[in-house]
Amino acid sequence: MPDQPAGPILDGLGITLDLEDRDLVVSALVLAKVVKADGQVVLVIEDSEGMSWLDQLGLVSAADAVIRTGGYQHDDED
Secondary structure, eight states, X not given: OOOOOHHHHHHHTTOOOOOOTTOOOOOOEEEEEEEOTTSOEEEEEEEOTTOOHHHHHHHXXXXXXXXXXXXXXXXXXX
């Protein structure tokens, strides 16, 4: 199956972002659990253009911390 835009798929899953009017999303990493036609379950990872493996690792590590603490990560230098 050819690459498919993630937007409609994420919309269909009810994924939204809690953003303020002036917030700007500058990169994204999508992790998706996919059930193949044969029943095999796989993990699909896609990222925005220009993202390195180090950027991916940083986002995954930050997300892990958010999930484990049950809160949001905020920049303390505002």
